[in-house]
Amino acid sequence: MSDERPTITPYPDGPLIIRGDVEMQTVEGEPIGRTRRTVALCRCGLSSIKPFCDGTHKAAGFRTEE
């Protein structure tokens, strides 16, 4: 796992999906708890659990153009 290069994948009309060993932290340098191997980061700004995605983008009609 530690040798694996992490990936960030923007899913159309959806979140950024992060796979692999990435440390997430706040601007103060505090670690942001990550409990799963694959995480989705909010891209629409509307999530109630930022920085993670909670699916709200769908109801809001969020669109991306990849």
Added chain:
Amino acid sequence: MPTHTVEARSPVNCSPRGALSEAVLRVLTGGRGGEDLDARARSAADRAVNLSHDDDIQLALFLLYASSYGSLEGLDPELEWSPALIAARRALERPFEQELRERVPVPELPEPTADAVARSLFALTSGESGPSLARYVARQADASQLREFVVQRSVYTLREADPHSWAIPRLTGKPKAALVEIQSDEYGGGRPDRVHAAVFAKTMRGVGLDDRYGAYLDVVPAVTLASQNMMSMFGLNRRLLGAIVGHLAAFEMTSSIPNRMYGDGFRRLGFGEDVTDYFDEHVEADAVHEQIASRDLAGALAVQRPELLSDIMFGAAACLAVDGWAGGHMLASWERGESSLRSRA
């Protein structure tokens, strides 16, 4: 060798709901009557007006699948592949599948590309009549209704993810990796305390319920069993691979937002994190899973095997329809001021 003059009480902790489920229960626990079980199953199915709501048929099917999962105590593992029991299962599966195919409206098929399939699945699942059960739970349900909701959910959720895992060895390449990525998370990513079924068991204990599988089998209605049986049928039959994949996609795509509302309902009535953990976990988890399931699993499978496209869409539509019937039953019962559960025999 002891001789049995009277049939011992079934070792499975459940009451039959008619002649067929009684016979299935007897044969599954080593009793007599296997020779004409498929004929009994066929005639019960022929008589049924609506298989999805038929208590005797859905319980019989549920018990036959429980034998494959090993989910209930007292089912003899030697009988898992008993020809008589398999014949009975097939005699129920065929008309159940046919009924679903007749009653479930399937949208126009997209092109077999990952993007088109994912977009079509998102369109299908967003067209849902709305999370009205979730809204009711969030705003109105009282404590006993919330407990009922947990009881209804326990049929699937204490075995969460298992029906879809049957598909793993039947997939290859990208869709297989996608399914395993989702299932690994469902099963806790290596942490037994984070296995979703275990997190749900904690919710059950937190609201004062028994977390042993099948503890409430006698009180759940046919339509709740039908929802579980549909998944088991899709998962256990290789010919329905597309349907189980589509089912998982739709399931994940209609989960994160309702789960936030379910959590809100339990918080509203003062339940703590031990109870809401399960729902909160699914807000985050299923926002990940729905992306993988729609595009990397269902979409990639359609690219790899375009002949499965129509069943992928059927499985997704069937998930929405049947879970809609089950949720609608709960909501309608509560709005009438009644329980959505059966009373114990």
